[in-house]
Amino acid sequence: MKWSGVLNIANDFRKYHTTTTWTLQAISMCEWCFKHGDGGKWYNNARLYRNELADEYNASEYLEEQWKNMETLFIRKIMGFNSIGLGYKMQMPIIGRVIRKVVEGQIHSEKKNRNPVRADGHFGQVLPLEDAQHIIGNLAAEPIIKNYCVCRWMQRGVKDAVCINFGQLSEVIEKHTRYIPEDVKYRLDREEAIQALQEQNEKGYVASVWFQPVPYINAICSCESPECGGLRLRNDFNLKTVYKGEYVIEIDIDKCQGCMSCVKMCQFSALRYLPSVKRVIVDLDKCFGCGVCRHACKHDALNLIPRESVPGQAGKY
């Protein structure tokens, strides 16, 4: 009797302790949901898409300057440093740490004097197709356009019309005629944009939603690593330009047939095939929760689950 009493107390303590830790993580996890989510995920907050909010932050003016200088962002000197050889610079003692701190501050800046030429306050998060389509269907401000991806043009030299932009950003991009697809309808209605996202996601492009500048939301990209400027900084330099998604993938061991189709879809090297057990395993620390691998699975073995429901992943964005 005595012992079971002690065990019960221990169990209660463990339960209580686990819940508290989770709550704390939930608060620290999504800083941007906490600041701008109004009680939910930041990108599901309708207020952040409105013209009134854009005007409040002079978004049109900011976007005009940002987009005029978009391709020169990485070669411009910021406090004496540009991004040329950034990996080496970040290895330097002390200076490397200072650069990291300064750049993180700029990426997430909410200050009044944000510099559009440096794209201060421009960052995003990976999200699954369903969430992206919900945004386009219900939240995005018009006009909605589809334009050539800047990153892919400046880093790979290809024109790929996969960026869905909306609200006040659309009219700014239209002035940059080299990014407007020729001879096709590039102003899309909601249905067309939802369909475009579907096709791009199925190709293996990762959907991401962007503040530009925070807290105004006006873009859903279909990203490809390593050209994507955001994913480049996140994957290669661990700068939080792109946060991991609100989900992680779960593999149903009973359903996985080990066909490996999903492995080639993953842009984050999170999936791997194990010959010994003839199935695919996932490294959740690498999983961004984009859900792109699901399109390749013929056996319904892949499903997204909330990141917060996996204790080791909760709060890791």
Next chain:
Amino acid sequence: MTKRTSIKIDYSKCHTGASTDPRECRKCLFVCDPAVFLMHPTLEDHPDPHNPEIWRIDAIWLSKCTGCMKCVEICPEQAIVVKPGDSLSIIRGF
């Protein structure tokens, strides 16, 4: 000590107005697996700032260069010189 990669591009050969306009060629961008190169308008003032007309290419993500030399081989102007150093792979979790 990390040995830095150096990549130099001869702008007398590859530049808007030179024998090859980078926007027309783009071969080095295409062959580079880690996408080390960046094609961009020059930092000068352009008559139409929305549509700048003078472009060039810089190698920017030098720590990602693996020294494969594909860019040197494919460049029709022989404008690229690579001195390979250490490539730094993903440093996630820095």
